[in-house]
Amino acid sequence: MNQPALIIHGGAGRDFRNARRLSLIRKKLNKILNISYQKLLTSSALDTVTFAVKLLEDDPEFNAGTGSMLQRDGKARLSASIMDGACLRFSAVINLENIENPILVAKALLGKTDRVLAGSGARQFAQSLGFKLADTRTPKSIRRWQKARQRDSDTVGACALDRWGRLACATSTGGRGLEYPGRVSDSGMPIANYATGQCAVSATGVGEEIMSEGITVRIATRVEDGMPLKKAFQKTFAAIQSRGYRMGAIGVDAKGNFACETTTEVLLYGWRKGKKQGLF
Numbered sequence: 001m002n003q004p005a006l007i008i009h010g011g012a013g014r015d016f017r018n019a020r021r022l023s024l025i026r027k028k029l030n031k032i033l034n035i036s037y038q039k040l041l042t043s044s045a046l047d048t049v050t051f052a053v054k055l056l057e058d059d060p061e062f063n064a065g066t067g068s069m070l071q072r073d074g075k076a077r078l079s080a081s082i083m084d085g086a087c088l089r090f091s092a093v094i095n096l097e098n099i100e101n102p103i104l105v106a107k108a109l110l111g112k113t114d115r116v117l118a119g120s121g122a123r124q125f126a127q128s129l130g131f132k133l134a135d136t137r138t139p140k141s142i143r144r145w146q147k148a149r150q151r152d153s154d155t156v157g158a159c160a161l162d163r164w165g166r167l168a169c170a171t172s173t174g175g176r177g178l179e180y181p182g183r184v185s186d187s188g189m190p191i192a193n194y195a196t197g198q199c200a201v202s203a204t205g206v207g208e209e210i211m212s213e214g215i216t217v218r219i220a221t222r223v224e225d226g227m228p229l230k231k232a233f234q235k236t237f238a239a240i241q242s243r244g245y246r247m248g249a250i251g252v253d254a255k256g257n258f259a260c261e262t263t264t265e266v267l268l269y270g271w272r273k274g275k276k277q278g279l280f
């Protein structure tokens with residue numbers, strides 16, 4: 001049996017430079033990390049990353065689920081993806097409207113033939129499973145939209161290794177904010193959320209730049225080719241830094257080693273393995 005290992009993030013960016021806000025969000029992240037770790041002690045990596053991301057989606061401080069950024073037309077369109085490293089299976093929803101927990105819909109798609117659904121099709125699928133329609137906007141997210149302000153803390157994510165040695169990851173976002181309706185976020189693609197039998201990686205940052213880098217798949221390939229996870233992160237991020245792109249990522253490997261890198265001012269994340277834990 002493995003020592004379970006969990007790493008989660010609450011986004012990257014300059015918004016976190018405000019010390020009071022940073023301290024509040026850190027507390028919330030720490031609570032979600034510890035509740036989710038308790039779940040991981042008896043559950044699969046897949047169920048745990050779903051659980052952790054759902055909790056992050058439910059907290060309006062994070063840009064996912066309730067309280068997410070709004071697009072140019074004032075609507076919230078949410079994207080989320082999940083990947084089971086044990087069977088190399090990915091599923092996602094893209095630009096889903098009026099559903100509080102996109103990650104639960106993405107998870108429900110894992111067992112289907114059509115595993116990535118967008119827009120109204122994704123919503124119809126969610127409704128067919130009994131998900132209720134809800135307004136995910138909050139007074140704060142509407143005020144921010146009215147002031148035409150983008151938020152730089154863009155995504156939430158989780159990567160886990162369970163007792164049985166299986167890896168999984170999940171990522172969810174409200175997007176960049178003020179984007180053109182129809183924009184596709186990286187968070188609904190494997191490029192931001194990828195797991196194999198050897199590592200699981202979740203990325204956050206500017207979606208277009210994450211897509212251009214192919215970041216998660218690049219890291220996973222390096223690990224598959226024998227590079228230690230930490231080195232794979234460092235090598236990948238050295239190139240990203242040289243291009244001036246803004247993004248961060250977290251990951252865990254099959255031995256329970258964690259890695260994390262960012263080119264942004266702050267990447268808010270926490271990890272736990274047994275009694276050891278860290279919060280940044």
Ligand code: GLY
Nearest residue numbers: 175176185205207
């Ligand atoms: N990384 C989230 C987004 O750009 O949509």
